[in-house]
Amino acid sequence: MTAAAATAIRRSRRALGAGLWPVLPAMIFLLLFFLLPLAENGLQSLYVPDAAGEPVFSLDYYVRLFTDGYYLGVLGRTIWVSLLATIICILIGYPVAFFMVRHAGRWNGLMIFLLVAPLLTSIIMRTFGWNVILARNGVLNSTLMSLGLIERPLRLLQDPSAVIIGLVHVLVPFMVISIAAVLKGIDTRLEEAAELLGASRWRTFREITLPLSLDGIATGAIVVFMLANGSFLTMLLLGGGSVVTLPLLIYQQFLLVQNLGFAAAMGNVLLVLAVISLFLQLRLIRRDGGAS
Amino acid sequence: MTATASWRRLERRLPILLLLAFVLIFFAFLLAPIVFVVLVSFGDSEIIAFPVTSYSLRWYHRLLEYRPLLDSLWFSLKLAGASAVLAALFGVPAALALARSRSGLADLVSTVLLAPLSIPMILLGIALLYKLSAIGLGISFTSLLIAHTVVSIPYVVRTVVAVYRGIGRNYEEAAAILGASRRQTFTYVTLPLIGSGIFSGMLFAVLISLDNLSLSLFFGSAQTNTLPVVMLSYLQNQFDPAIAAIGTVQMIIALVALLLIERTVGLKFMSSPS
Numbered sequence: 001m002t003a004a005a006a007t008a009i010r011r012s013r014r015a016l017g018a019g020l021w022p023v024l025p026a027m028i029f030l031l032l033f034f035l036l037p038l039a040e041n042g043l044q045s046l047y048v049p050d051a052a053g054e055p056v057f058s059l060d061y062y063v064r065l066f067t068d069g070y071y072l073g074v075l076g077r078t079i080w081v082s083l084l085a086t087i088i089c090i091l092i093g094y095p096v097a098f099f100m101v102r103h104a105g106r107w108n109g110l111m112i113f114l115l116v117a118p119l120l121t122s123i124i125m126r127t128f129g130w131n132v133i134l135a136r137n138g139v140l141n142s143t144l145m146s147l148g149l150i151e152r153p154l155r156l157l158q159d160p161s162a163v164i165i166g167l168v169h170v171l172v173p174f175m176v177i178s179i180a181a182v183l184k185g186i187d188t189r190l191e192e193a194a195e196l197l198g199a200s201r202w203r204t205f206r207e208i209t210l211p212l213s214l215d216g217i218a219t220g221a222i223v224v225f226m227l228a229n230g231s232f233l234t235m236l237l238l239g240g241g242s243v244v245t246l247p248l249l250i251y252q253q254f255l256l257v258q259n260l261g262f263a264a265a266m267g268n269v270l271l272v273l274a275v276i277s278l279f280l281q282l283r284l285i286r287r288d289g290g291a292s
Numbered sequence: 293m294t295a296t297a298s299w300r301r302l303e304r305r306l307p308i309l310l311l312l313a314f315v316l317i318f319f320a321f322l323l324a325p326i327v328f329v330v331l332v333s334f335g336d337s338e339i340i341a342f343p344v345t346s347y348s349l350r351w352y353h354r355l356l357e358y359r360p361l362l363d364s365l366w367f368s369l370k371l372a373g374a375s376a377v378l379a380a381l382f383g384v385p386a387a388l389a390l391a392r393s394r395s396g397l398a399d400l401v402s403t404v405l406l407a408p409l410s411i412p413m414i415l416l417g418i419a420l421l422y423k424l425s426a427i428g429l430g431i432s433f434t435s436l437l438i439a440h441t442v443v444s445i446p447y448v449v450r451t452v453v454a455v456y457r458g459i460g461r462n463y464e465e466a467a468a469i470l471g472a473s474r475r476q477t478f479t480y481v482t483l484p485l486i487g488s489g490i491f492s493g494m495l496f497a498v499l500i501s502l503d504n505l506s507l508s509l510f511f512g513s514a515q516t517n518t519l520p521v522v523m524l525s526y527l528q529n530q531f532d533p534a535i536a537a538i539g540t541v542q543m544i545i546a547l548v549a550l551l552l553i554e555r556t557v558g559l560k561f562m563s564s565p566s
Contacts, residue, residue, distance in 0.1 A: 129325020
């Protein structure tokens with residue numbers, strides 16, 4: 001072997017690993033305490049205790065999840081609640097992001113601060129805040145009563161609408177941030193050109209701005225959907241049992257029934273939803289990379 | 293100016309004024325729950341009722357009397373600090389290698405390192421409880437530390453990769469050309485340049501850890517109760533403004549941290565979704 005060939009081999013080896021060895025400790029740590037536990041959890045859910053209490057291989061938990069009307073309802077509700085929250089976040093978040101990027105000017109920094117600040121207050125505190133607002137003798141009811149609009153307090157808590165309000169409140173900043181990031185990248189000359197050519201402002205928005213910002217909507221939607229899918233605190237504190245979703249059921253299974261195998265199976269269904277979202281997100285990012 | 297001219301001007305600006313009104317309502321919606329919790333925390337009433345008629349610090353005194361809330365805050369801060377340090381020890385070398393790597397493996401590695409962000413916490417909690425019980429750690433500070441470090445690593449990696457990519461290679465190359473050894477270059481050039489990135493990544497990790505209910509839930513015991521777990525059980529048993537007071541204390545800690553991040557690297561790293 002010539003010296004040149006040896007150098008070439010060394011170079012190609014370096015290119016392959018390219019000095020990636022410093023990632024090893026982190027990778028090993030996550031392998032042991034992230035990937036392995038998730039995989040074992042997947043296996044665990046396939047073993048159901050038989051009459052003698054011995055775990056035997058069985059798809060029982062999954063069969064129950066996908067055939068029993070109650071669990072199918074829970075699954076459907078999980079997806080439906082997350083979808084509804086996502087759609088409302090898009091409808092509310094888009095105008096805010098648009099204003100932030102196009103009209104906020106020097107207020108932009110303050111707007112970002114106000115958007116991010118709630119994300120850093122305890123989620124329990126924010127949910128408790130909605131309790132304070134929506135309770136029988138809460139802010140909303142006492143305001144409406146003192147204005148004479150209602151005679152007795154409305155029942156606003158322990159209701160699906162309270163859950164949706166709470167979810168949207170927690171998740172809408174992610175949507176605004178995702179849409180704003182994409183809107184910022186749109187060349188405003190395209191919009192100017194459309195208006196010069198006689199398009200109305202509405203038409204310019206509909207045919208130029210909106211299509212170009214679809215990527216931001218999609219990214220935000222995936223993030224919001226995924227986070228909504230995994231949350232149970234909002235359902236627990238604002239729903240009062242009126243909205244039972246998969247994570248809430250896992251929480252109850254774990255704390256009350258202590259059926260860990262079944263909780264694991266439900267967790268895996270949740271994981272499948274997350275992986276689908278993650279896959280969609282990766283594809284979006286790839287496409288972005290290809291375009292720019 | 294004629295009436296029609298000013299009417300036309302108003303008509304032209306109307307969409308933007310409507311948009312502004314919408315944005316103001318949006319921020320009222322976003323901030324209202326927080327503002328009301330803070331108001332309630334300074335109230336004097338035994339029950340949570342509006343309007344707040346008299347103000348006092350009695351619920352903050354209550355925090356000092358009823359120890360579990362403050363104790364768990366202290367426990368949570370220790371846990372958050374320790375997991376952030378551990379996450380930095382694992383995450384910073386990985387981030388530095390990833391930021392400059394052109395290897396095809398780098399994509400896979402960064403997907404794995406960032407993946408804990410995308411997994412439902414409640415599932416990770418169950419899975420880790422199984423695993424850690426199986427290897428004899430069970431419900432302990434060590435278990436919580438491991439769980440929180442898993443979730444903290446992505447925040448450190450993401451921030452440090454972004455900062456390190458942003459500074460380019462020029463400084464390090466200049467140091468090397470001027471005769472600095474690799475070690476000197478790292479200590480005197482690289483580390484100071486990425487210091488702010490490490491710091492803010494760790495701060496994010498601390499804030500996320502402080503608020504992480506879904507993960508800590510599974511490792512709760514009298515000795516290992518984190519703040520969110522104690523807050524939740526307090527809320528479910530007694531619904532009084534003490535919970536507002538501890539929430540306000542936590543918020544102040546978070547806001548100070550947020551201002552520190554703003555001062556060091558800015559908030560933009562927080563906002564990038566992946």
